[in-house]
Amino acid sequence: MVKTGTLQEAMLHQARTHELLEQAKSCAYAYADTVFDRRVFPSDEAIRALDVLDEPLPETPGDPAQILTLLHECGSPATVAQTGGRYFGFVNGSSLPAALAAKWLSDVWDQNAALFVISPVTARLETVCEKWLVDLLNLPAGTAAGFVSGTSTATLCGLAAGRNELLKRMGWDVNAKGLFGAPELRVVVSAQAHATVFKALALLGLGRERVETVPVDGQGRMMPGGLPALDDRCLVIAQAGNVHSGAFDPFEEIGGRARSAGSWVHIDGAFGLWAAASRTRKALMDGSGLADSWSVDAHKTLNVPYDCGIIFCRDRGALVAAMQASGSYIHFSDKRDGMLYTPEMSRRARVVELWAALKSLGREGVGELVDRLCGHAGRFAGRLREEGFRILNDVVFNQALAACDTPELTKGTLDNIQRSGECWCGGSVWNGEPVIRISVCSWATTPADVERSVSAFVQARGKAASAAENSGS
Numbered sequence: 419m420v421k422t423g424t425l426q427e428a429m430l431h432q433a434r435t436h437e438l439l440e441q442a443k444s445c446a447y448a449y450a451d452t453v454f455d456r457r458v459f460p461s462d463e464a465i466r467a468l469d470v471l472d473e474p475l476p477e478t479p480g481d482p483a484q485i486l487t488l489l490h491e492c493g494s495p496a497t498v499a500q501t502g503g504r505y506f507g508f509v510n511g512s513s514l515p516a517a518l519a520a521k522w523l524s525d526v527w528d529q530n531a532a533l534f535v536i537s538p539v540t541a542r543l544e545t546v547c548e549k550w551l552v553d554l555l556n557l558p559a560g561t562a563a564g565f566v567s568g569t570s571t572a573t574l575c576g577l578a579a580g581r582n583e584l585l586k587r588m589g590w591d592v593n594a595k596g597l598f599g600a601p602e603l604r605v606v607v608s609a610q611a612h613a614t615v616f617k618a619l620a621l622l623g624l625g626r627e628r629v630e631t632v633p634v635d636g637q638g639r640m641m642p643g644g645l646p647a648l649d650d651r652c653l654v655i656a657q658a659g660n661v662h663s664g665a666f667d668p669f670e671e672i673g674g675r676a677r678s679a680g681s682w683v684h685i686d687g688a689f690g691l692w693a694a695a696s697r698t699r700k701a702l703m704d705g706s707g708l709a710d711s712w713s714v715d716a717h718k719t720l721n722v723p724y725d726c727g728i729i730f731c732r733d734r735g736a737l738v739a740a741m742q743a744s745g746s747y748i749h750f751s752d753k754r755d756g757m758l759y760t761p762e763m764s765r766r767a768r769v770v771e772l773w774a775a776l777k778s779l780g781r782e783g784v785g786e787l788v789d790r791l792c793g794h795a796g797r798f799a800g801r802l803r804e805e806g807f808r809i810l811n812d813v814v815f816n817q818a819l820a821a822c823d824t825p826e827l828t829k830g831t832l833d834n835i836q837r838s839g840e841c842w843c844g845g846s847v848w849n850g851e852p853v854i855r856i857s858v859c860s861w862a863t864t865p866a867d868v869e870r871s872v873s874a875f876v877q878a879r880g881k882a883a884s885a886a887e888n889s890g891s
């Protein structure tokens with residue numbers, strides 16, 4: 419309860435004294451000091467302790483210092499230590515020190531990235547990052563970038579631009595008329611397209627099920643021989659980085675055929691698009707420049723803090739037309755107005771930390787980061803093989819799929835790994851078999867982290883095997 423003066427007076431006092439920011443800083447330091455050594459997944463006890471948050475909405479104002487203490491004491495232990503070196507779940511990146519620090523500063527700025535007139539600094543950083551990224555990722559000159567929350571949204575934007583542009587070429591203005599009575603488009607996807615591609619198709623009125631599916635090879639790559647005859651009504655969706663195997667579709671063949679047919683190609687490159695910045699992996703991206711739009715996450719491989727994704731579109735006008743909004747009070751400028759490139763109007767200035775990441779790493783540093791993550795994935799897989807695990811994919815990027823001798827043992831081992839707190843991996847099913855998915859995505863991972871995690875795998879398997887023996891199975 420705030421005891422003296424009005425609520426506003428109390429807040430002005432808090433803002434002027436920096437007391438709360440100082441307190442937040444010490445909590446953050448305490449967290450950062452332990453994140454490399456603590457349990458990777460919180461203990462059951464830490465998760466149970468979250469019950470204290472489950473209270474009725476307070477009727478009266480509370481003391482921010484106590485609120486911050488509660489958040490730290492109860493929230494910090496229940497976080498997943500994904501900024502450390504032994505989190506290999508999903509494809510979640512850590513946060514680079516320079517990017518995190520820039521984010522802190524920009525949190526204090528609290529800028530709205532909608533328009534130049536709302537935030538000149540954000541507009542300029544978006545212009546700079548668009549130029550840098552088009553160069554770094556070897557995209558066609560003049561490609562436009564929109565800064566969104568992640569690849570789900572970026573893919574939505576790319577497919578919206580493609581849908582609208584294909585229909586426009588057929589004389590149909592989908593912005594004005596919607597899809598009612600529109601010429602039919604065709605959607606061509608890989609049999610292993612990511613779940614978020616189907617979500618975008620559903621949101622765009624193109625349907626999850628009304629797709630033509632291209633079969634994949636044993637690594638999850640689209641087989642170009644399985645592409646249907648393409649034409650100028652086709653949206654073709656390819657993938658740079660299969661979420662399981664890390665494999666890349668053959669862009670040269672897909673892009674070549676799609677271009678001559680007048681189709682629109684979108685590449686979902688959530689984590690894999692960064693291969694273009696690596697000297698050792700860039701061949702995986704050969705032919706990707708033939709596409710029309712690309713989606714990528716900076717919060718994955720680049721290790722920009724959450725959330726940060728980018729839509730790239732070769733035809734700036736097509737992206738802007740798909741994202742259009744106007745109103746008498748919206749003042750567009752002759753500079754960059756970020757909302758022209760994204761679905762949202764108000765948006766946080768996530769480009770700040772993206773800019774800091776790119777400036778702190780430079781071209782060489784981004785390439786080295788990508789190579790390091792991929793190198794660790796290869797080392798992890800190699801060591802697991804030595805320890806008798808099976809590795810089910812060709813480790814071409816940062817993903818490895820491990821399995822034990824039997825599906826039951828794989829499941830038991832994964833369960834024990836996740837409980838161990840030593841490292842954390844997710845599970846999935848690959849070609850009908852349960853697997854342990856390893857995604858190396860943190861700048862902080864060291865060879866020692868890989869070795870410690872391999873030991874955790876071996877121990878977890880031993881425990882699962884003994885439990886199976888004891889239960890007589």
Ligand SMILES: Cc1ncc(COP(=O)(O)O)c(C=O)c1O
Pocket residue numbers: 508509567568569570571612614657659660661686687688689715727
């Ligand atoms: C290939 C691929 N596409 C799309 C996504 C979705 O990205 P986001 O969660 O940033 O929206 C992911 C996430 O892992 C992915 O791996």
